[in-house]
Amino acid sequence: MTKKITFTSTFVDISSQLKRFVSRIVQPDDVEDIVQETFIKSYEADLKQDIQFTRSYMLKTAKHLALNHIAKWDNKFNESLEQDSELPVLLKSMQLEDEYTSKERFLLFCKATEQLSVSIRKCFILKKVYGMSQKEIASEMQLSQSTVEKHIAKGLLQTMLYMREHDKTHELPDASIMPVQSLPLERVSK
Numbered sequence: 001m002t003k004k005i006t007f008t009s010t011f012v013d014i015s016s017q018l019k020r021f022v023s024r025i026v027q028p029d030d031v032e033d034i035v036q037e038t039f040i041k042s043y044e045a046d047l048k049q050d051i052q053f054t055r056s057y058m059l060k061t062a063k064h065l066a067l068n069h070i071a072k073w074d075n076k077f078n079e080s081l082e083q084d085s086e087l088p089v090l091l092k093s094m095q096l097e098d099e100y101t102s103k104e105r106f107l108l109f110c111k112a113t114e115q116l117s118v119s120i121r122k123c124f125i126l127k128k129v130y131g132m133s134q135k136e137i138a139s140e141m142q143l144s145q146s147t148v149e150k151h152i153a154k155g156l157l158q159t160m161l162y163m164r165e166h167d168k169t170h171e172l173p174d175a176s177i178m179p180v181q182s183l184p185l186e187r188v189s190k
Helices: 002-023 028-048 054-083 086-114 118-128 134-141 145-166 185-189
Strands: none
Touching: 002 028, 002 054, 028 054, 086 118, 086 145, 118 134, 118 145, 134 145
């Protein structure tokens, strides 16, 4: 009976060391499982034979269990990637389509801003592209903040209308922007 108590107390004493050791090999989610399995395998082996160096035996068992776990995991995921040869082609195709669409939308945006008057275009670009505040734009262009605000709103409205008019898919460029019909036109044009 004292032999079993000694075995269990040895495991309790080195369990934190086992966890640190195993965590260097496997993912954090698997550490506890490996350490528990180490105890079970070591305990079963101790029942069958007399283990003189319990601590060393447990460390070696933990190491082998962790390495076996990694090998099983690694093989499982290698096979599935090798079998699916279409995946890289599909991903490249999707990236190219997204990149093309993005460039196409940007060119449409550039054309839309070209149709704005000079002062409205400058205010709009300083705000939307360079991220300047209305106060900074007002001081740089020597305009009132109210005028800058109106220019930005007018630039946004005219750009949105242009892009909607020329958009082949009839989708909104940004779903977070309010529909044009809900904007009061008389406030923007003043």
